[in-house]
Amino acid sequence: MSARETEQQPRHSDYSQRGCPVEASLELIGGKGKGAILFHLLEGTLRFNELQRRLEGISQRILTKQLRDLEECGLVHREVFAEVPPRVEYSLTPKGETLRPVILALMEWGKAHAFDILQVKNSA
Amino acid sequence: MSARETEQQPRHSDYSQRGCPVEASLELIGGKGKGAILFHLLEGTLRFNELQRRLEGISQRILTKQLRDLEECGLVHREVFAEVPPRVEYSLTPKGETLRPVILALMEWGKAHAFDILQVKNSA
């Protein structure tokens, strides 16, 4: 029997709230606009203003803050070009790319169910 | 050419922040403890106290609130048994079950990356 076969999967009951991997992920990508930022960056590099335009309704201060958060976590790369006017480009790091299946899962479920649920909630 | 083949996928740029399906999903499952609640309910029905014990650290008030939220969204089923002492059981609805791939994706990424990132962040 290989080592791999003897590995025990932890039971769900082994995960408390702080130790729950689902909760840990949500803590990192759950801030306002972070999901949308990552979603748009899946398609490629974007400048600050282009991101803000696509997120429609996010304040500049918060967009900056969330981008800094994601950069600090090593998920987003920020590249500043020494030009006038200034140009700053944002893209996913390799670690950020590992989020692709997660973001896609959230997108699929969002289109299939979340939209409808929110519609009902907000009209109630 | 079939109708299916002529369907256009919306470009990412078509999704503003409020209209972003990723953001919509996060809005529904992003509250404190909601990720962990859904994660634990994937394994089956749980009573209120058992959930609180597993989430370790969540206040009773918030656990109640999040469960009511999820119930209102149609993701969680709440069943009250007319006994003394009272017994209330929580489980996923069929709609809640559709979250399984999403929660599993968040779990996998959490174990592979989120734990490490949070560790570094919190020690800094």
Added chain:
DNA sequence: CAGCATCCTATCGGATACTG
């Protein structure tokens, strides 16, 4: 263009006490 600084408010979530 891509921000930073400041101020302000609303919502989130914790603590505690009480109850059918």
Added chain:
DNA sequence: CAGTATCCGATAGGATGCTG
């Protein structure tokens, strides 16, 4: 056991004005 009610502090996020 599984809540509800009340009060409270923390913080997330918005609005505005200024700048290299």
